[in-house]
Amino acid sequence: GCGSGNNEPSASSEVSPSATSSDPAAEGSSAEPSPSPANADPVSIVAYAFPADKTEENATLDAKIKRFEAKNPNVTITPKYWKYENTEIAIKMASNSAQTEFTTWATEGKLLSSKKWIIDLTDHLANWPYAKDLNEFALAPYVIEGKTYGIPIDAYGMTITINKKLFEAKGVPLPPLDWTWDELIEAAKAVNDPAKGIAGFIPMGKGTEAGWNWTNFLYSAGGEVQTVADGKVTAAFNSEAGLQALQFYKDLKDANVIPKNWALGYGDALTLFNQGRGAMVMCGSGNALDGAINQGGINKDDVLLYPIPSVTKGGKHVGVAGGNYKVINGLATKEQQKAAFDFVVDEYFTDAYLDSIDAQITSQKAKNQVYVPQLINYWNDSSEYGKKYEEILAKHDNVYQYSPELSKLMESKPEATYETQAYYGEMANAIQKVFTSKGDLDLQKILDDTAAKLQKGSFDKVKIE
Numbered sequence: 010g011c012g013s014g015n016n017e018p019s020a021s022s023e024v025s026p027s028a029t030s031s032d033p034a035a036e037g038s039s040a041e042p043s044p045s046p047a048n049a050d051p052v053s054i055v056a057y058a059f060p061a062d063k064t065e066e067n068a069t070l071d072a073k074i075k076r077f078e079a080k081n082p083n084v085t086i087t088p089k090y091w092k093y094e095n096t097e098i099a100i101k102m103a104s105n106s107a108q109t110e111f112t113t114w115a116t117e118g119k120l121l122s123s124k125k126w127i128i129d130l131t132d133h134l135a136n137w138p139y140a141k142d143l144n145e146f147a148l149a150p151y152v153i154e155g156k157t158y159g160i161p162i163d164a165y166g167m168t169i170t171i172n173k174k175l176f177e178a179k180g181v182p183l184p185p186l187d188w189t190w191d192e193l194i195e196a197a198k199a200v201n202d203p204a205k206g207i208a209g210f211i212p213m214g215k216g217t218e219a220g221w222n223w224t225n226f227l228y229s230a231g232g233e234v235q236t237v238a239d240g241k242v243t244a245a246f247n248s249e250a251g252l253q254a255l256q257f258y259k260d261l262k263d264a265n266v267i268p269k270n271w272a273l274g275y276g277d278a279l280t281l282f283n284q285g286r287g288a289m290v291m292c293g294s295g296n297a298l299d300g301a302i303n304q305g306g307i308n309k310d311d312v313l314l315y316p317i318p319s320v321t322k323g324g325k326h327v328g329v330a331g332g333n334y335k336v337i338n339g340l341a342t343k344e345q346q347k348a349a350f351d352f353v354v355d356e357y358f359t360d361a362y363l364d365s366i367d368a369q370i371t372s373q374k375a376k377n378q379v380y381v382p383q384l385i386n387y388w389n390d391s392s393e394y395g396k397k398y399e400e401i402l403a404k405h406d407n408v409y410q411y412s413p414e415l416s417k418l419m420e421s422k423p424e425a426t427y428e429t430q431a432y433y434g435e436m437a438n439a440i441q442k443v444f445t446s447k448g449d450l451d452l453q454k455i456l457d458d459t460a461a462k463l464q465k466g467s468f469d470k471v472k473i474e
């Protein structure tokens with residue numbers, strides 16, 4: 010998640026069977042489906058690994074592979090690192106070099122399924138007893154025309170994380186939780202201290218994450234990324250709401266409350282926040298807070314979570330909802346696809362997995378760390394499994410508690426689903442124009458030009474079946 014300093018989920022922040030930091034799942038797994046018979050034909054698959062420096066995550070994956078191979082002796086799994094990028098997937102598929110199972114975002118289901126780069130999992134899910142317990146909100150982006158193409162790992166709603174210490178240091182009162190855009194800018198100006206290298210607000214300003222961050226303000230103003238009608242995807246972000254949201258970014262820039270070197274990617278923005286060099290940052294659920302406490306060493310009482318502000322007082326606090334998903338490579342053989350599906354869900358809904366979370370929280374306690382749960386899990390909270398998970402969290406005093414007020418205020422609106430990463434990337438260029446230029450700018454023209462480019466280059470090429 011955000012806390013790990015790159016886009017990979019960290020063992021401490023991801024509530025996923027694929028990346029827990031401890032290993033009690035070795036015994037007692039009640040995993041379905043049943044192991045392959047010993048005399049089944051050999052199958053080799055490639056699993057989605059982490060970058061080499063993510064030693065803990067890779068060790069967790071290796072242990073999971075070992076457990077799976079022990080139960081399925083005909084299957085050999087090789088971990089391989091390649092991080093999903095929308096700009097690289099076509100070449101990975103053309104060269105057939107993507108992993109047999111890989112992790113991607115909520116935005117990618119329609120693209121990947123329409124190109125047949127990932128498989129329809131409906132039949133696999135029909136034979137899996139836990140399919141009914143998957144969280145429907147999380148699953149939704151991968152249910153396309155009644156078929157399911159991905160398994161949720163986790164899902165998030167966007168929040169803004171505040172460094173309370175920096176507010177206290179300057180004697181600035183904290184904004185109210187039901188804050189507005191104006192209150193955000195006012196707070197940012199008050200806490201801003203460029204001479205000390207402290208920014209009031211850290212928007213991500215580089216790569217797709219720049220567009221992703223900005224979309225929260227587009228949504229907050231009531232805007233849409235795109236409309237879909239008569240088999241055509243049309244850009245909709247160059248609207249009144251889009252203009253308001255881009256004006257807001259210009260106001261941030263003009264108020265000089267963003268970092269001097271604002272071209273920050275996901276990990277860069279979080280690192281700056283963790284170092285106390287920015288008072289506010291935008292991220293999914295508690296991901297930034299997790300990183301600030303567990304990597305940045307900021308005291309848990311000194312970081313606070315806010316919803317995306319509303320445009321006017323009493324208005325809605327709408328932010329982006331997204332998540333991480335497991336998908337299965339459409340170029341693999343049927344046998345590899347089955348083995349990859351079995352591997353992906355092997356430890357979903359197992360007691361062993363819950364035990365591993367329990368052990369993880371205990372080990373975090375010993376390190377003075379806090380376990381930050383996801384806001385939205387792959388399971389339904391009301392399921393038996395969800396209840397068991399809650400019971401485990403309740404046993405510990407180092408589990409981060411989302412405030413009920415925050416959950417009440419937050420309204421999370423799913424990411425767009427057609428060429429969304431291309432849109433995020435184009436919006437990054439627009440945002441960079443706003444952040445680099447001095448003086449007046451024709452913001453509507455910037456948005457219209459961006460929309461026209463995206464329309465021609467991406468949206469017009471979408472084929473809706």
Ligand SMILES: OC[C@H]1O[C@H](O[C@H]2O[C@H](CO)[C@@H](O)[C@H](O)[C@H]2O)[C@H](O)[C@@H](O)[C@@H]1O
Nearest residue numbers: 010016114217218221292293296331332
């Ligand atoms: O903290 C929330 C999630 O943030 C990442 O995913 C998102 O970031 C992308 C930009 O880099 C964006 O394009 C994507 O659509 C988002 O979902 C991160 O990869 C996730 O692990 C994390 O949960």
